[in-house]
Amino acid sequence: MSEIEFLNWVRGPAFEIATVIFIAGVIIRFLEIFLLGRKTNLAEAKGSEMSSGLRTIVSRSIPDKNTFKRSSFKIVSGYIFHLGLLVTIFFFAPHILLFKEVLGFSWPSLPTAIVDAFAVVSIITLIAVLIHRLRDNVLKFLSSTEDYLVWLLTILPLITGYIAFHRIGMTAPTLLAIHILSVELLLVAFPFTKLMHAFTLLIARWYNGAISGYRGVQS
Amino acid sequence: MTNNKNLKDRTLGEAMQDHGISRRSFLKFCAATASMMALPPSMIPAIARALETAKKPSVIWLSFQECTGCTESLTRSHNATLENLIFDSISLDYHHTLQAASGEAAEEAREEAMQENWGEYLLVVDGSIPTKDMGYSTIAGMSNLDMFLQTAAGAAAIISVGTCAAFGGIPHAHPNPTGAYSVYDIIKMYGNASLDGISSASISNTSGGSVADKPIITVPGCPPIPVVITGVLTHYLTFGTIPELDHLGRPKAFYGQSIHDRCYRRPFYDKGLFAETFDDEGAKKGWCLYKLGCKGPTTYNACATTKWNNGTSFPIESGHPCLGCSEPDFWDGGGFYKALSVPTIDIPSTVVYAAAGGAAAGVALGALNKNKKSNAIRQHTKTTIDDLEKE
Numbered sequence: 001m002s003e004i005e006f007l008n009w010v011r012g013p014a015f016e017i018a019t020v021i022f023i024a025g026v027i028i029r030f031l032e033i034f035l036l037g038r039k040t041n042l043a044e045a046k047g048s049e050m051s052s053g054l055r056t057i058v059s060r061s062i063p064d065k066n067t068f069k070r071s072s073f074k075i076v077s078g079y080i081f082h083l084g085l086l087v088t089i090f091f092f093a094p095h096i097l098l099f100k101e102v103l104g105f106s107w108p109s110l111p112t113a114i115v116d117a118f119a120v121v122s123i124i125t126l127i128a129v130l131i132h133r134l135r136d137n138v139l140k141f142l143s144s145t146e147d148y149l150v151w152l153l154t155i156l157p158l159i160t161g162y163i164a165f166h167r168i169g170m171t172a173p174t175l176l177a178i179h180i181l182s183v184e185l186l187l188v189a190f191p192f193t194k195l196m197h198a199f200t201l202l203i204a205r206w207y208n209g210a211i212s213g214y215r216g217v218q219s
Numbered sequence: 220m221t222n223n224k225n226l227k228d229r230t231l232g233e234a235m236q237d238h239g240i241s242r243r244s245f246l247k248f249c250a251a252t253a254s255m256m257a258l259p260p261s262m263i264p265a266i267a268r269a270l271e272t273a274k275k276p277s278v279i280w281l282s283f284q285e286c287t288g289c290t291e292s293l294t295r296s297h298n299a300t301l302e303n304l305i306f307d308s309i310s311l312d313y314h315h316t317l318q319a320a321s322g323e324a325a326e327e328a329r330e331e332a333m334q335e336n337w338g339e340y341l342l343v344v345d346g347s348i349p350t351k352d353m354g355y356s357t358i359a360g361m362s363n364l365d366m367f368l369q370t371a372a373g374a375a376a377i378i379s380v381g382t383c384a385a386f387g388g389i390p391h392a393h394p395n396p397t398g399a400y401s402v403y404d405i406i407k408m409y410g411n412a413s414l415d416g417i418s419s420a421s422i423s424n425t426s427g428g429s430v431a432d433k434p435i436i437t438v439p440g441c442p443p444i445p446v447v448i449t450g451v452l453t454h455y456l457t458f459g460t461i462p463e464l465d466h467l468g469r470p471k472a473f474y475g476q477s478i479h480d481r482c483y484r485r486p487f488y489d490k491g492l493f494a495e496t497f498d499d500e501g502a503k504k505g506w507c508l509y510k511l512g513c514k515g516p517t518t519y520n521a522c523a524t525t526k527w528n529n530g531t532s533f534p535i536e537s538g539h540p541c542l543g544c545s546e547p548d549f550w551d552g553g554g555f556y557k558a559l560s561v562p563t564i565d566i567p568s569t570v571v572y573a574a575a576g577g578a579a580a581g582v583a584l585g586a587l588n589k590n591k592k593s594n595a596i597r598q599h600t601k602t603t604i605d606d607l608e609k610e
Contacts, residue, residue: 024577031581
């Protein structure tokens with residue numbers, strides 16, 4: 001297989017396979033969650049589920065003072081690499097073109113130098129996060145193979161993307177193909193690993209708030 | 220193109236003097252060539268000396284499944300003193316598009332050149348070689364494959380000119396009806412095949428010719444830049460060796476950098492300024508053509524630096540995205556106007572089908588889970604104090 005054939009394969013059949021697994025997988029996971037249902041709550045509602053749930057989605061995104069003091073590294077590094085991922089995934093012109101193809105609409109891109117900086121910061125932060133995980137005995141004990149796999153699948157597109165943009169070591173078609181392939185691996189694993197939190201995060205937070213709201217307590 | 224002995228015995232320097240080329244313009248040519256091939260200025264006298272004393276090398280040019288665009292590109296070069304100089308300085312013994320002779324006389328010229336220069340002539344090939352049915356492309360009743368293998372056996376080196384000869388090109392594009400392959404692939408497939416059945420009676424000293432280990436220089440492009448082929452020929456005449464090649468057999472001096480990296484529109488790419496259509500404000504302002512399908516980021520060629528039509532411009536400069544014509548399988552890259560980051564498949568319909576399939580599977584799994592849950596509730600037995608006291 002020549003490098004261009006490899007690139008054509010990852011842009012064609014491989015992307016199709018990854019898309020099917022990703023979309024079908026996410027929908028299956030959502031339906032599994034929703035169709036399981038909840039037991040009818042016989043207690044009288046003492047407040048609104050919806051408003052408390054929506055409020056919690058926002059409030060839980062801002063750490064309280066004590067939590068921040070206890071886990072400042074985790075919170076700061078978490079915010080940095082998530083913000084970095086947001087910028088690199090959604091504000092790099094070639095990526096926006098892909099979203100336009102799927103969604104039918106687009107938005108303005110950021111200059112490559114800015115996206116590049118965010119990518120570098122995200123890579124460094126993700127490495128720091130891994131070191132922290134390995135050095136913290138409790139975290140290390142709680143970590144499963146899946147946690148390390150998810151870390152790898154997240155950092156790979158960033159590293160391969162950075163190398164592809166700067167054309168380091170290999171030819172441009174090969175580097176671009178490797179980058180796209182790394183994204184496809186992420187898409188395939190996404191619905192079946194903790195990566196799914198990108199979607200379930202909001203409903204989980206809403207649910208936490210809704211339980212409190214029903215009971216009439218602060219969430 | 221002549222087989223005249225006297226002409227052949229002359230050196231390139233003598234041939235150039237006959238053409239009225241002054242020493243000054245000759246040295247200018249040597250300097251330009253050295254610069255193009257990224258050689259240090261100290262090499263200029265070496266090039267001049269080598270070219271002056273070199274004997275006109277015999278070149279056999281074979282055209283197979285091609286469109287003659289490569290020959291057009293090389294012979295219609297605007298710069299009369301550079302490319303033509305080199306072409307006037309070689310003994311192009313066989314080129315069936317350019318030669319006056321035809322039929323048996325033409326084939327005799329080829330066989331005579333092979334006989335006289337066995338092991339020393341350069342073989343230039345343009346066009347891909349069909350393998351499915353030998354009748355798809357024949358010359359003087361001889362299949363392309365046979366003619367290539369026979370001629371390649373006595374060549375000092377093979378130069379694959381154009382993307383068809385270099386990588387299979389358009390004939391090789393899906394579904395490749397003629398089973399077309401590049402020179403490199405043909406040598407890989409048939410390089411060790413016996414030439415007994417195809418050697419001609421008129422070529423007696425064809426012994427010792429192994430096709431498998433012939434050096435191959437690929438000069439891809441649709442068509443390739445004229446100055447690249449003359450640069451390769453000059454290098455061969457000067458040093459007697461082939462230039463430094465990349466992993467696809469392309470001279471690094473010309474194919475060492477991507478179009479994207481040398482593109483004058485690159486700053487617009489970095490700033491995020493793109494032409495969205497061919498007639499919008501961005502297109503008029505000369506912004507980056509990435510969104511219009513430019514393959515510059517994955518294409519290695521010298522267009523952005525040497526340019527075309529006597530240095531006038533190159534495709535991107537005239538407002539069209541790079542097609543990636545000097546890369547293998549450029550024809551099957553999912554469309555010339557599709558951006559590199561966009562998949563070649565129909566993503567929206569894939570998403571719809573995947574969502575429908577996912578929904579059906581999700582509902583089925585949900586029903587199974589519900590069933591499991593109600594079974595668990597049904598089979599649940601209460602533990603009483605008596606049960607616990609039994610333990």
